[in-house]
Amino acid sequence: AQSVTQPDIHITVSExxxxxxxxxxxxxxxxxxxxxxxxxxxxxxxLLKYFSGDTLVQGIKGFEAEFKRSQSSFNLRKPSVHWSxxxxxxxxxxxxxxxxxxxxxxxGGTRLMVKP
Amino acid sequence: xxxxxxxxxxxxxxxxxxVTFRCDPISEHNRLYWYRQTLGQxxxxxxxxxxxxxxxxxxxxxxxxxAERPKGSFSTLEIQRTEQGDSAMYLCASSLTISxxxxxxxxxxxxxxxxxxxx
Numbered sequence: 001a002q003s004v005t006q007p008d009i010h011i012t013v014s015e016x017x018x019x020x021x022x023x024x025x026x027x028x029x030x031x032x033x034x035x036x037x038x039x040x041x042x043x044x045x046x047l048l049k050y051f052s053g054d055t056l057v058q059g060i061k062g063f064e065a066e067f068k069r070s071q072s073s074f075n076l077r078k079p080s081v082h083w084s085x086x087x088x089x090x091x092x093x094x095x096x097x098x099x100x101x102x103x104x105x106x107x108g109g110t111r112l113m114v115k116p
Numbered sequence: 117x118x119x120x121x122x123x124x125x126x127x128x129x130x131x132x133x134x135v136t137f138r139c140d141p142i143s144e145h146n147r148l149y150w151y152r153q154t155l156g157q158x159x160x161x162x163x164x165x166x167x168x169x170x171x172x173x174x175x176x177x178x179x180x181x182x183a184e185r186p187k188g189s190f191s192t193l194e195i196q197r198t199e200q201g202d203s204a205m206y207l208c209a210s211s212l213t214i215s216x217x218x219x220x221x222x223x224x225x226x227x228x229x230x231x232x233x234x235x
Binding site: 004032036041042043044045046049051090092094096097101102103104105106107108109 | 211
């Protein structure tokens with residue numbers, strides 16, 4: 001069974017500083033990979049996704065993520081954090097095979113706080 | 117179409133009561149998923165539909181839970197005889213699955229969720 005680990009439960013960065021959120025997964029093949037963001041009391045918004053091809057993917061709001069097969073990782077980065085980026089971030093994996101239902105398995109989340 | 121909608125947004129109930137939640141997916145999406153999210157955790161898969169067929173249920177979905185998607189449009193999730201452990205955010209997502217051979221490309225769009233509190 002697949003699993004997703006987000007080692008950092010909380011991260012605090014200063015506004016304008018760079019950000020990296022870690023995500024490691026366990027799966028027999030290369031899954032599809034996603035990052036979602038959730039603001040308090042809200043649903044999940046997709047930031048970016050990786051299906052195949054270029055291992056550096058660009059997303060919305062200035063975020064990017066890099067897939068590293070050798071490390072089973074898909075870390076999320078942003079060069080300069082804005083106060084509005086404070087939220088909970090979830091990494092998720094999805095089996096690539098159509099008959100597997102494509103349901104998402106999420107990590108436990110990383111709560112990002114931004115200092116002024 | 118403005119996205120996936122869920123009703124109600126909040127539900128407070130007493131232990132032992134039945135509750136029903138509704139999800140309206142994006143209209144052309146063929147798949148619909150239900151997830152449950154408890155405080156401080158990531159969402160966990162409950163069940164999914166392809167059109168009107170319920171194709172998989174998680175072991176988290178006890179006999180007290182039932183989901184339907186009549187006519188492949190909206191879906192309902194009912195919890196009978198609620199327990200305090202059922203308190204959570206229930207998230208619905210929909211997707212249009214594109215199949216290429218054995219692979220399926222599937223981007224899920226989430227609704228705002230229904231927060232259930234069982235007293």
